[in-house]
Amino acid sequence: MQMDRKWQQMPWYDALLYITMVFMSIAVPIAWRWGLMAMTLLCIAAVVKMVATRHIGNSTIDASGRWAFAAIAAFWAAYFVSALMSKDQAQAWHIVGVHLSMLILPLVFMLCDTSLLTQHRIRILFATLTATLLVRFAVRVIIAIVNINNGTPINEIYDVGFEPLHHNYLSLYILTALSFLYGEIIRPRYERLLRLPLWMIFCIVAILVFYIVISGSRSGLIIFALLAAACVTHYALFMHKTKDALIALGIIAVLAFASYLALPSLYERLAETLAAVVSGSSSDVRPLMYRSGWEVGMRHPVFGMGIGDYWPAYQEQLAHNGFVYGFIHYFDSHNQYLETFMGMGFIGLTLQLCMMALPLVAAYMQRRNRLLMTLFTLVYAVSIFFEATLGRQMGVLFVTWWLCILIFATQKDDRQIS
Numbered sequence: 375m376q377m378d379r380k381w382q383q384m385p386w387y388d389a390l391l392y393i394t395m396v397f398m399s400i401a402v403p404i405a406w407r408w409g410l411m412a413m414t415l416l417c418i419a420a421v422v423k424m425v426a427t428r429h430i431g432n433s434t435i436d437a438s439g440r441w442a443f444a445a446i447a448a449f450w451a452a453y454f455v456s457a458l459m460s461k462d463q464a465q466a467w468h469i470v471g472v473h474l475s476m477l478i479l480p481l482v483f484m485l486c487d488t489s490l491l492t493q494h495r496i497r498i499l500f501a502t503l504t505a506t507l508l509v510r511f512a513v514r515v516i517i518a519i520v521n522i523n524n525g526t527p528i529n530e531i532y533d534v535g536f537e538p539l540h541h542n543y544l545s546l547y548i549l550t551a552l553s554f555l556y557g558e559i560i561r562p563r564y565e566r567l568l569r570l571p572l573w574m575i576f577c578i579v580a581i582l583v584f585y586i587v588i589s590g591s592r593s594g595l596i597i598f599a600l601l602a603a604a605c606v607t608h609y610a611l612f613m614h615k616t617k618d619a620l621i622a623l624g625i626i627a628v629l630a631f632a633s634y635l636a637l638p639s640l641y642e643r644l645a646e647t648l649a650a651v652v653s654g655s656s657s658d659v660r661p662l663m664y665r666s667g668w669e670v671g672m673r674h675p676v677f678g679m680g681i682g683d684y685w686p687a688y689q690e691q692l693a694h695n696g697f698v699y700g701f702i703h704y705f706d707s708h709n710q711y712l713e714t715f716m717g718m719g720f721i722g723l724t725l726q727l728c729m730m731a732l733p734l735v736a737a738y739m740q741r742r743n744r745l746l747m748t749l750f751t752l753v754y755a756v757s758i759f760f761e762a763t764l765g766r767q768m769g770v771l772f773v774t775w776w777l778c779i780l781i782f783a784t785q786k787d788d789r790q791i792s
Contacts, residue, residue, distance in 0.1 A: 406767035438736035450476035466682025500554035545594025553749035593760035667712035678719035710758035
């Protein structure tokens with residue numbers, strides 16, 4: 375009843391703003407065009423609220439939060455400055471436009487009063503992301519069943535046609551949802567968002583992990599292993615439940631073995647990739663791409679070659695290092711750290727690291743939502759090692775949106791709900 379009264383007492387402009395936030399959480403994992411539309415509606419709702427209240431500014435955010443938001447905007451500013459220095463202006467300003475949400479979303483949170491976002495409502499946004507991914511999985515399963523009935527071989531359904539979204543981006547979405555679900559698992563039942571029993575939450579986790587497996591994302595499996603290790607370590611050391619943590623490890627091992635039996639070819643490719651990376655063998659193309667990116671970046675290590683100019687140099691370096699297939703098909707480096715280093719040098723790379731580190735610092739300074747921010751930072755920091763995540767709208771929108779939400783979650787003091 376108390377929660378119902380709080381919803382009823384929400385002003386209409388706050389309700390409008392929160393609805394657009396929920397839509398943003400739904401739209402971004404579906405398609406980047408939907409995400410851009412949702413961001414536009416969010417900006418309109420924020421302006422409407424500022425006009426209705428005749429107030430600009432967010433007093434909820436303290437100095438640590440402002441620095442965290444400013445770090446995101448500063449990273450976009452680095453793209454802007456690099457574009458001014460680039461010879462290929464068309465390519466450079468296209469990249470600046472792709473990253474525009476890194477300026478817009480922090481400004482929305484710094485200029486518009488978002489105090490309506492209680493800890494409970496922030497968790498609803500994460501639950502919305504989780505529900506969106508579950509619905510997406512259900513739709514893909516239905517489509518796969520229809521295709522199998524129409525004569526498509528099962529191997530082609532799993533390996534090629536199950537999920538059109540790039541698997542590394544999909545795994546980033548899923549792993550973010552899994553980070554939220556771990557926070558729900560360790561809460562007492564009366565504090566969980568929808569009062570779900572543990573067995574139901576574990577079923578959701580199993581579905582999402584299986585989604586990663588059949589998407590074919592090898593990097594997603596590696597990051598999931600790191601995330602699971604981090605969660606088990608936290609559960610054993612900080613929650614002081616070593617026995618339950620060992621049981622959880624056993625369950626994860628059983629699930630891994632079951633998925634191996636279902637799709638052994640995926641794990642064979644994963645083993646080959648790990649062996650190639652460890653041994654330095656050129657049988658896997660990533661070492662070649664990484665070496666080429668590093669060599670290009672070291673030509674102008676301080677300021678970079680310019681975001682509009684490094685791409686042709688990188689393609690030529692790929693061909694020079696013997697990866698002709700990557701040169702013909704315009705492969706990127708599959709590593710966001712290298713992409714930033716090639717385009718903006720160590721200065722841009724430092725700003726990118728600040729964008730990742732300052733929100734985490736804010737969480738620990740405020741002593742709020744440290745676990746979720748730590749897990750999200752872990753997932754994001756490792757995922758961009760395997761994919762140039764900020765090279766596409768689907769990555770930029772997702773990372774910037776949830777980073778802004780988590781920064782604000784560290785600022786909002788709402789102890790009676792969280």
